[in-house]
Amino acid sequence: MNQSSTDRILAGLRAWIASASPGQQLPSSRSLTAEYGASPVTVQKAVRRLVALGLVESRPGAGTFVSAPRATRPVDYGWQAAALGAQQSRAWSLSSTQRIVAPDAIALHSGYPAAELLPERAVRRAIAGASRTAVAMTRSPAAGLPELRAWFAGELVADMPAGIPPVSAQDVLVIAGSQSGLSSIFRAVAGQGRPLLIESPSYWGALLAAEQAGVTVVPVPAGPAGPDPADVERAFAETGARAFYAQPNFANPSGAVWPDETRRAVLESARRHGAFLVEDDWAHDLAIGARPRPVAALDDDGHVIYLRSLTKSVSPAVRVAAVIARGPARDRILADRAAESMYVSGLLQAAALEVVSQPGWATHLRGLRDRLRERRDLLVQSLGEHAPAVHLELVPSGGLNAWARLPDGTDVDRVVRDAELRGLVVAPGREWFPAEPAGPFVRLNYAGENPARFPEAARILAEVLAPPD
Template sequence: MFDGSSQRILGELRSWVAAAPAGARLPSTRALVARHGASPVTVQKALRALVAQGLVEARPGVGTFVRAVRTARPNDYGWQTAALGSPPNRRAQAFTALRTTPNDVIALHAGYPDRELLPERLVRSAFARATRSDAAVGRPPAAGLPELQAWFATELGAVTPPGLAPPAASDVIVLPGSQSGLSTIFRALVGADRPVLIESPTYWGAILAAEQTGVQLVPITSGPHGPDPDELDRAFTQTGARAFYAQPNFANPTGAQWSPDLADRVLGIVREHGAFLIEDDWAHDFGITAEAAPLAARDDGGHVVYLRSLTKSVSPAIRVAGLVARGPARDRILADAQAQSMYVSGVLQAAALEVVTQPAWRTHLRGLRHQLAARRDLLVGALREHVPDSHLDAVPHGGLNLWLRLPDDTDLMRLARDCEAAGVLVAAGGDWFPAEPTGRYLRLNYSGPNPGAFPDGARAIGQALAAQHR
C-alpha cells in the first residue's frame, strides 16, 4: 500500500516517464531523493511500481530506463467460437453482487459486509503470527489443520441437544470457502444429470455451483418463514431426489429463519426419504435479534451435511469454510475436495484459527450485532419513507440483506440502470431464482459502506420507481 508521499512521487515519476523518449535513463535514486525530498525507501517503492506497470526497465548495475511503448495489434479470437461450442448454461457470467464500486457510489448491492464491520486488527495480527509459524512453509493435512477441525466441531457440538452425539473433529473438512464447498457437495452427493431440491429464491452462488456441476435444480417455494414442508415432501416423492439445499438461518436473500417446528418437520421428511439436507449456515455470525440454530445440531444420523464459512465474518482474504459430514458421505466429499484443491493454505487456516479463538472475537461479534441492527433499521425506515410502493414481507432477525418486493409491472433492469445513473447500485432479484422469478424484487445489503447515505439511496430507488409509473 502507498502512503501519500509515495503516491505523490509515483505520480511525478509517471508524468516524467510519459514525456521522456524510449530508452531515456531515469535519474539515480540519490538524485531522486534530493529532488523530491523523500526517503530512499519511498523512492525505491515508486520505482518498483513503475517496473511492475511495465513503464520502465531496471538494469542492475547500469540504471533504470524508459521502456519503449509497444503498439498492440488486434487479434482475431473468432476460432474459439467453434472450439468452445455453446456454453453449458446461459446464466450471466458476472453477478451484480460481486461488483466493486468507487467510493462515491451508494452500494446497496454487495454480498459482503463493509470493512469497518470486520475484525481488522485481529486479522492483521493473525496473519503476522501465521506467517512466522510453520504454517508458512508446511503442507497441512488434506482435511485441514486438526485444531481448526476441532474448533468447527466444538462450535456445532455446543448447541447439540442432550442425547445426540456431537460431531467429532474427524467429521470436519476444511475447504477453501463455501462456494467451492457447494460444488464439491453437489458433485460428490448428487452428481451430474440428477435432481437436487433447492429453495426458491436462494443464494445465487448455489444455483451457479449446481449448474456448473450439471445438477438438475428442482425449485421449492420458500417464503419469509421458510419452505412449505408438504411441497418438499411431494417433490422428494415425484423426483426421487436424494438431497435438499437450504439456508435455515437468515436465508440469502429473504432473511428467513426456520422455526424449531419447521426444522423438525423438514428433518423428518429428509430422513423418511433417505436423503441429505445440505445446510448452508452462511450467516451464522450475523444474528441480530436471534441466534443461528443449525439443523445439523439436531441430527447425528448423517443426514445433514453442514457448511459454515468464515469468509464474510472474518475477512474476504480468509477464504476458509468448515464442512461437517458423517459416514461414507464425508469420505466422498473429501475425495472430491482433494481432487479439486488438494488442501487449503496452511497460512489461511492458521490465521482463521487465530482470529476465532481470541477472546476479542466474541467481543467483536457482540458489537457487530448492534451495528447490523442500527444499519438494518436505518435502511428499513428509509425504504418505508421513500419507496412507499414497495413491501417487506418481514424484517430479518439476522443476516445482511433486505428482500424488497416491488410492484409486479416494475421493469427491474430499467430500475437498476436508473438507480446506477443516480449513483446507487442495487441488485435485481432475478439472480436469486433457480427458475422464473415469481415477483419483482431487489436484494439490498444493509451491511455495506457509508450507512449515512442509506436515506439518499432509498430516495433514488423511490424516484426511479416513480418515474416508471408517470
Template sequence: MPGSQSGLSSIFASLVGAGQPLLVESPTYWGALLAAENAGVQLIPVSSGPNGPDPVELSKAFDRSGARMFYAQPNFANPTGAQWTAALKEQILAVVRRHSAFLVEDDWAHDFGIESSSIPLAAADDSGHVIYIRSLTKSVSPSLRVAAVITRGPARDRILANTAAEAMYVSGLLQAAALDVVTQPAWNTHLRSLRSQLSARRDLLISSLHAEAPEAQLELVPQGGLNLWLRLPEHTDLKLLTQDCLRAGLAIAGEVNWFPAEPAGKYLRVNYAGERSAEFPEAARILGEALRSQ
C-alpha cells in the first residue's frame, strides 16, 4: 500500500461501504475519521479511555448498530497513548469473533515502544477476524510511503481490487528501498536509538508541562508512541488558545477533530517526537500563559 492512509481508505470502502456503520474508538486518529467519511460510512463512536475501550460497551455498540467492523489502535493510540493489556486484547477479540466482525488493527506506532513493546493483537487471531495495517513512514521517512495490510480470504481479495482501482501498486523503487532499510543490520540499532531519544523527549516535555502549564492535565504517561493527551480546563476556548499560542510563536493543533461524536471535554494532543526538544520548556511556558489568560 502507498501508506497506511491509503490502506484505511481501501479497507473502509471495500469492506464497509457507503451508508453502512463502522465502529471507531473515541477519541481516535483524525486521518482514520477522514478516510471513513470519504468512504461515506456511518461513524459509530465507542468511548476509549486511558486503558482502552470497555468490551461490554463494544458488544452493545455492535448489537445496536449492526456494524461488522471496529477500527482500533491497541498499541500507543493516537492521540491518547493508550495501550491495551493482554487481557483486554483477548476480551475485545472475543467480542469481535462473537459478532462475526472484523477488527482493523492500526499498528502505526509498532516501532515506538519505550517501556513497553507493541505486540500485535493480530498475533492471537487464528480465524481471520483481524485486519492488520502497519506503515514504515514514521519509522523511516515521510517520503517512504510504504505500508502493509495483512488479512486473508475474500476480505483480502476485495481490498486488493479496491487498491488496484485506486492506486494500482506501490512503486517498485520504494518497495526496494523499504526492503533494503529493514534488512540492514543497522535497522535494529536505529530503532534502539529512536526509542532512547523518544524516552528522553517524552520525559522532558512532561516535566516542562508540569512546571510551566499545570493547568494541562496529563491523564496517562504513555509507554510508547509519539504523543501526550492533555485535558484542559472546561472553560478553555480552543480556537482562541490556538491563536494566542501562534502569536507567541507556538503552533498547536487545537482545532483538530479527534472525536467522531461530541468530545467529553477540552483536550489537546502534543507531540514529543520533534528534534528541537530543547525548546520544550519555552513551548510549555507559552501554552501555560495562554491557558491562564482565558
C-alpha cells in the first residue's frame, strides 16, 4: 500500500469536498481508481480516512456522501477556574523548549539533537532485538536490569583515580530519564520545605522538579566557569542546606565547565557541611573537546549523587538514565522512584544496553563530536557576521546549546515573538533563572535540524534587535 498515493488521493478529495455541497455523493471507487492511477485498496484507505475525519459519511448500499456541517455549541469550561484556583506554579506550563513549531521554522529552541546526530540504525536494531527476548513480556527489577546497572557503574569507575573506592552496580538505579529522578532526589536528600542550593542560571527542569518536591530553591550565581566556591560555602553556611544541584560539565543553558579547583572546593564544602552535591552529567556524551571528569569520580564517601542520561545521545525515545548514590541515600531514592513509577521498561533498558555496549558506540561518539563542533562553529560564525549585537559569554566545549546575551534593555519577549513571526523560534532565557533573570538572554540550540539556515537565523535576530526607524 503506497502511502504517498494515499496522501495524493486525500489531498485531491479534500479539495473536491471543499467545493461540493453537503450530501453530494463522492465519485465511485472505480472512477477514483482510474483518475488517480491507484489501486482500489489505496482508494478505500483514503476514503476511510475521510470518514474518520468526519468529512464524508458512508451509507451502506447507497454510497459515500459529503457530510453536512454539524451544529456545535460553545463549551463553557469557566467552572474549572473556581475548581482549580489561581495558577501560581511553573509546574502547570510547558517550557518553551517543548513547543511544537511549524515544519518550515528555524527551530533553535529545542533541547534535543537532530535525528541525524543519533545512532538510528543501531537503535532500531536494538529495539527489534530486545522485542524478541523475555524483557518484552516481563517486569524489570525496581532498581533496573543488573547488566545495565553494571555498565553505568563501569563508566564512572573508568574516571575514578586510584585510591577512591569504586562504585558498583549495587549503587546504581536505572530511571526513565534524568528528569524523572530529580524530584525523588530532592525529596530524599533535601526534604519538603527545606533549602536546596542551585546554580543560577540552571536547567529549567530542575527548577520544576524542585517545585514539585516542595523544596525551597536558593540561587547561587554561576558564570562561564561555574559558581565561585566562596559563594557555595557561604550559601551552605547561611541556609543550612543539605544539597546543591549543579551541572559541572557543559551546564544547561550556559555551557559552563567547572575548573578542577572548583570541583575540589565545592566537594570539600559539601563534606564540611554534611551535604550532598547532586551532579547532573546530562551531556556526558556530548563533549566537543576533551571530556571533563565527573566530580563523582573524586567522591570517596557518598557526598555526590550522580545522574547520567542516555536520552540525548542514544534517542529521545529511549528514555533511560541512571542515579548513582551510595549509602542510605540510595535506598531512599529507590523507594521514592518505585512508589511513583514502579520500574523502567525492561525493553528500553535492554535496547539502550545493546546500543552502548557495541563497538560501534565509540565510533558514533567520535563522529558526533565532529558534527557538534561543525554546527557550533557555524552558529558562532553566523552570529558574528550577521548579529554582532548578540554576545556569547562562552563558546561551549560540549552540550547542545549556546547561551546568548542580548543588548541591555532588550525586551526578550518581544524579540522572541518578532523572531517567530519571521520564522525563527528561540527560547527566552528567563526559564533558566530561579529568581529574576540576570540579563536579557536567549538559548540557541546548535544541534537541531537544518544548520545551513544558521546564517538566516542570525540575520533574523539582527532584524528584530535593530532599533525601529
